[in-house]
Amino acid sequence: MRNGSIDVLNDFRQGDIAAFETLFRLHQRAVYGWILRIVRNPAAAEDLTVESFWRIHRAHARFQPSRGFEAWARRIATRAAFDWLRIQHPETELPVGLQAPATADPAISGEIRRKTALAFYRLPPKLRVAAVLAVIEERPHKDIAEALGISVAAVKLRVFRALRLLRKDLGEQGITP
Amino acid sequence: MNANDELRIKKLLQQALPPVEDNPEPGRDLWPVVLRRMDARPVAPPWFDWALVAGLAAFAAFFPASIPVFLYYL
Numbered sequence: 741m742r743n744g745s746i747d748v749l750n751d752f753r754q755g756d757i758a759a760f761e762t763l764f765r766l767h768q769r770a771v772y773g774w775i776l777r778i779v780r781n782p783a784a785a786e787d788l789t790v791e792s793f794w795r796i797h798r799a800h801a802r803f804q805p806s807r808g809f810e811a812w813a814r815r816i817a818t819r820a821a822f823d824w825l826r827i828q829h830p831e832t833e834l835p836v837g838l839q840a841p842a843t844a845d846p847a848i849s850g851e852i853r854r855k856t857a858l859a860f861y862r863l864p865p866k867l868r869v870a871a872v873l874a875v876i877e878e879r880p881h882k883d884i885a886e887a888l889g890i891s892v893a894a895v896k897l898r899v900f901r902a903l904r905l906l907r908k909d910l911g912e913q914g915i916t917p
Numbered sequence: 918m919n920a921n922d923e924l925r926i927k928k929l930l931q932q933a934l935p936p937v938e939d940n941p942e943p944g945r946d947l948w949p950v951v952l953r954r955m956d957a958r959p960v961a962p963p964w965f966d967w968a969l970v971a972g973l974a975a976f977a978a979f980f981p982a983s984i985p986v987f988l989y990y991l
Contacts, residue, residue: 764948772943780934786943793947794954856933875927877936903926910929 749805760800763809764793770810771817774887777877778821778869788824792817811886818869818887825865852915859909863902870898871906 751759771792776785795816796803803812860868869888873879874895885892910916977984 761948764951768947769940769942772947773937773941776941777937780937782941782944786945786947789943790947790950790954793951797951797955852929853933856929860930860934871930872934875930876934900923903923906930907922907926910926 746805749803749809752800752809753803753805755800760797763813767810767813768793771813774814775817775821777879778818778872779824780872784824788817788820792820795820814883814887815889822865822869825868855913855915856906856910859906859913862909863905867898867902867905870895871902874899875903 748759748762752763768789772785772789775788775792776782779785779788792813796813799816803809860871863871870884873884873887874881881892881895885895888895890898977987
């Protein structure tokens with residue numbers, strides 16, 4: 741398999757399927773992992789990985805090899821995940837695959853964890869994506885900003901707004917963090 | 918919201934929604950699915966979508982003042 745050299749990137753830009761497969765094999769795990777972190781549903785993450793690579797292929801002529809493939813793919817994947825989140829109905833049940841942490845704090849009951857998770861899924865998708873990547877997954881703000889196509893300051897603002905809304909929602913349920 | 922509140926909510930959130938494990942892998946080979954998706958014929962928009970677009974365009978032509986209002990709610 742060829743590596744992610746500039747030749748592969750240039751061939752991909754020309755619409756070469758073999759180059760596209762090379763890039764797919766190199767980056768599919770990273771793209772899948774990024775999407776999974778956002779949607780937190782393995783089945784949906786697989787479908788969205790396919791959707792993202794289809795969008796990537798469709799946009800091959802607009803790709804700029806000098807700017808690298810990974811960040812570009814991540815941005816397209818983020819957009820696909822965001823589109824999916826927007827059409828989901830407000831959550832009443834936790835998504836598939838969500839499990840309690842291995843090192844659960846005994847001071848926080850399962851019921852509080854469940855209510856917190858549900859409150860989180862009620863946040864607007866824009867805020868939820870920023871918060872899940874920054875707070876839960878602890879990804880660098882710079883990466884999040886690149887993926888969302890916004891500034892680092894805007895990421896911080898979205899995280900702050902998400903936490904504030906979450907505190908309000910939990911407060912209305914009688915949970916004081 | 919002060920810094921302590923923020924820290925407490927972050928901790929609660931991390932307890933409620935554990936981070937995804939490092940380097941997760943899809944459960945199947947997705948390349949054949951990508952190939953099928955690429956080969957699928959694009960779905961043509963139904964005729965009523967075109968009718969809706971034509972109707973909106975006509976409305977915008979007759980009532981141009983509505984364009985900023987429409988853009989605002991987009």
